[in-house]
Amino acid sequence: MDLRARLSRFGIEARGITRLHGGDLSEVFRVETSDGTLVAKSGPRVGIEAGMLRTMAELGAPVPEVLHISATLMVIEDLPEAAPTVAGWQTLGAALRQMHDRNAGQNGWPEDYAFGPVPLDNRPTANWPEFWAERRILPFAEDFPNLAPRLERLARRLANLLPHHATGLLHGDLWSGNVHFSTKGAFFIDPACYHGHGEVDLAMLHLFGTPPEAFWQGYGTPAPDWKIRRAIYQLFPALVHLKLFGTGYHGLVERCLSEIR
Known part of the structure; x- marks a missing residue:
């Protein structure tokens, strides 16, 4: 199943998809929707990563919010890059x-x-x-x-x-x-x-x-x-x-x- 179809299962209608530089475990994409942009990560261990992000967030660590998760696809908020402060x-x-x-x-x-x-x-x-x-x-x-x-x-x-x-x-x-x-x-x-x-x-x-x-x-x-x-x-x-x-x-x-x- 292609990424658009997988995203649609979360109720996300992708108007545009751009591949981003990713890690060793997942493919990473920026997804354009009518409401803005999201980031999608596709891979066999995204569920584990989502659990890690949520555990960090529980302790107040600044991490991207996990919006949707399945066995092989995670959608998180997009964080447009800026200069360090x-x-x-x-x-x-x-x-x-x-x-x-x-x-x-x-x-x-x-x-x-x-x-x-x-x-x-x-x-x-x-x-x-x-x-x-x-x-x-x-x-x-x-x-x-x-x-x-x-x-x-x-x-x-x-x-x-x-x-x-x-x-x-x-x-x-x-x-x-x-x-x-x-x-x-x-x-x-x-x-x-x-x-x-x-x-x-x-x-x-x-x-x-x-x-x-x-x-x-x-x-x-x-x-x-x-x-x-x-x-x-x-x-x-x-x-x-x-x-x-x-x-x-x-x-x-x-x-x-x-x-x-």
């Missing part, structure tokens, strides 16, 4: 801190997810170091046998390097491309949520750049030793990029491993 960064920082301060009772997420062909096992574990080892680091030992001994050694050390208990709500893929400034304000988009240590998001925000001071004005002061753990958390997205995009990211993986003390 100091106030927007402050809002995002404050919202992220509120997410990270949540006590969900356990780590993980009710459903597994993925970054394209890279599966994300989100099953809870007994403690946070075990989750980071078993769910985020060791799965790559099979993909990269040359790195396996170093990944396995790191996994054995994590109980002494990471907090035992961490259950904050994470965006889960918080690079700069998933921070969206709009004429309606500043928003988080394309989450890959799970519960764990908030420093995971902070590390990702610093992987390919740095947020401005306004972000920290909203977020507040992180743990004084958070940078000691930053490379541990950056190693995971570095490994994801290595698997998705190839050897050009080998240097990033090596940098992360070399910075872990």
Whole structure:
């Protein structure tokens, strides 16, 4: 069934459809209607993403509103792009801190997810170091046998390097491309949520750049030793990029491993 017909099931009459740049999991389209524009995302895991967006919204995080959802199609509000603002960064920082301060009772997420062909096992574990080892680091030992001994050694050390208990709500893929400034304000988009240590998001925000001071004005002061753990958390997205995009990211993986003390 074509997209127009699928949208009609939600009572949406599409006057025009434009394909947008999307993520690894979904096709993304801007839909013109008689009442304005919407965004449609089509893919096998949009229902999971909708649940993530709604969970974030319940904690006051600025995310696009989910308007309609089916097994393979999600319609959200359109957020026309605008320039970043100091106030927007402050809002995002404050919202992220509120997410990270949540006590969900356990780590993980009710459903597994993925970054394209890279599966994300989100099953809870007994403690946070075990989750980071078993769910985020060791799965790559099979993909990269040359790195396996170093990944396995790191996994054995994590109980002494990471907090035992961490259950904050994470965006889960918080690079700069998933921070969206709009004429309606500043928003988080394309989450890959799970519960764990908030420093995971902070590390990702610093992987390919740095947020401005306004972000920290909203977020507040992180743990004084958070940078000691930053490379541990950056190693995971570095490994994801290595698997998705190839050897050009080998240097990033090596940098992360070399910075872990």
